[in-house]
Amino acid sequence: MGAGGTSIPQALAAAVGPAGHVLATDIGPSWMKAGDGYEVRRHDVTADSPPEPGTFDLVHARLVLVHVPDRARALATLAAALRPGCWLLAAGCWLLVENADTALQPLACLDDSGPAQRRANQLRDAVGELLTRRGADLRYGRTPPRALREAGWVDVAATGPFPSAGRPATGWRRRPSGTRGPSTAATCP
Template sequence: MSSSQPVEDPASTASPDHRYLLDNARVEAGERFTWLAELFDGVTRGHLDRLGLTEGWRCWEVGAGGPGIPETLATAVGPTGHVLATDIDPAWLDPHAGYEVRRHDVVADPPPQPGTFDLVHARLVLVHLPDRARALATMVAALRPGGWLVIEDADTELQPLACLDEVGPAQRRANRLRGATRELMTRRGANLRFGRTLPRVLRAAGLADVAAVGSFPVGGLACARLEAATVRMLRADLLAAGLADDAEIDAHLAAVDAGELDLTLAPLISAWGRRPG
């Protein structure tokens, strides 16, 4: 991600493209889910444990993507609980792993089993949705009185760099390409400042006991592997938009593979609130 101003595309402003940029159908999606789980599943589980996640709970994992959190929830709630994992493309989920899998669009479809869930959780979902207010209302409607909603989303404007320590050309190139990725996300309707709004958004949705924390990793294998998978996934989009060229992308991937970069991510803001009653 670059601190420079993104290139404005008048055509995209006039007719925005709201297709999901990080499509589950792309071959790199599974690799991204693996490394996102390595980086953030422990963070998420810590928050859920503090809210009292235990046997017998009914849980809805929204926009699950990969199997990490659904499997964690299924283990925690045991045979007396129930976990529903949904996604617009649930291809990476395992319907035989102790949780229910269902294709569901949280914007377009009504809430499954409204008013019944002890926990509804979504990570890195709302930030990508232009109609995130409708999606949030669907999730709130699914909660039972006293149930918890946990939303975790990135805020890339809070920390826009791929390399915090910009000491040389490889680090500057990494930050330019991160900026290009941010531009692609913006053109697809993402709100790169959404994470910081979560406490206010949850209060406005009528939830009580709202709180939030932020975290982000710096360096390490998981950050490097996630970066490589993401850049490979977005390569054609970056080229088509004129935001990068083949030589720049190849050089960046070589630097990542060589372990030359201490890569980081945008802060993950985790926020939660309870439906009163």
């Protein structure tokens, strides 16, 4: 959801092959054309029901939730698109939400030693301010794990952009209906 471009749909279509189905959605897909093995549809993740609810093994949103006004509803829409039974991690179902959190690295150039580095940091700050004024939440990247745990999901994990060796990124799964128990805390590399 919120495909934005063709690279992810192309990669997913190649992975699932002709027997699979890949749907790329975006609020403004007019510039996207369906490619080999994937379909394109218009979809507003905060206003529309999930397309084909309960049918997908993988739902992916990259840098979408930081920009939408009703992030909680958008996250619920993403989750509702997963097929029933996706609470079993072994079932091969994944909700993959990639978001930015610019507060975790406040500088573009950590070695702010010269005018070019200072300008890069100033430009980064200006872009962040502009995005914030337009409604983006640049600190949202740390929010989905907590929101999913509060909604009853288990095995919720958050990783940085470079998971450490031996500690691969893990997915999120729903708790089966009617079960109880603590949710797993987010882990960090």
